[in-house]
Amino acid sequence: MRSRAWTTPIVVIAAAGLTACGGDDAPPAPPQAAASGEAEPGPFFDECGAVTDDEVARAFAVPGFTTVTRNSVGCEWEVAGTSGPSVTFSWYRGSPIGRERAGSELIGRAASDIEIAGQPGFVASAGNYLCELGVAFGGDFVHWSIMYGESAPTADPCDVARELAETSISRAER
Structure with a gap:
């Protein structure tokens, strides 16, 4: 009987490999902070x-x-x-x-x-x-x-x- 512990990592690695080998030349997504529009905090109000x-x-x-x-x-x-x-x-x-x-x-x-x-x-x-x-x-x-x-x-x-x-x-x- 085969253990599930071996199949999960292989599926994840295979999926990652398929994504990495895809022919899509799109630029990588911007970092999350820039995408969400985060800004520096303002001053402190008492x-x-x-x-x-x-x-x-x-x-x-x-x-x-x-x-x-x-x-x-x-x-x-x-x-x-x-x-x-x-x-x-x-x-x-x-x-x-x-x-x-x-x-x-x-x-x-x-x-x-x-x-x-x-x-x-x-x-x-x-x-x-x-x-x-x-x-x-x-x-x-x-x-x-x-x-x-x-x-x-x-x-x-x-x-x-x-x-x-x-x-x-x-x-x-x-």
């Missing part, structure tokens, strides 16, 4: 984009955050109520900004190109009640979302997003 609660409150012009959430991926400042005003900062490492932009456009918020501190990004809004802004850094990006919800806006949400983005980007550790 907790909440290095922006203080007071700076967020001042830019947002809504006093009295009832909840401030801080975790490993970002921060959220909220005013009471499920549809109340909020500000969100998120930092995405190794994630394409294009996916975030496409998501905004998919739900009806046309995105426009922007540049902050020499870095490319996008801004998308829904009237005076919501604005999101993302800025790319190589293979990373930061994202600010300003939502007034059912409350009357006290400032232009895109102005707030830009001010907070400029602040956090100026404080990033390069």
Whole structure:
């Protein structure tokens, strides 16, 4: 009785030999990193984009955050109520900004190109009640979302997003 241990390597070697001897003169495939579009990581952003609660409150012009959430991926400042005003900062490492932009456009918020501190990004809004802004850094990006919800806006949400983005980007550790 023949052992299976001998047939598997022979089949693998034969298959490799057939592939190597093929008449295809196509160039070899590029390395995986180049094919996937990987880029160098961007700068380091401290907790909440290095922006203080007071700076967020001042830019947002809504006093009295009832909840401030801080975790490993970002921060959220909220005013009471499920549809109340909020500000969100998120930092995405190794994630394409294009996916975030496409998501905004998919739900009806046309995105426009922007540049902050020499870095490319996008801004998308829904009237005076919501604005999101993302800025790319190589293979990373930061994202600010300003939502007034059912409350009357006290400032232009895109102005707030830009001010907070400029602040956090100026404080990033390069």
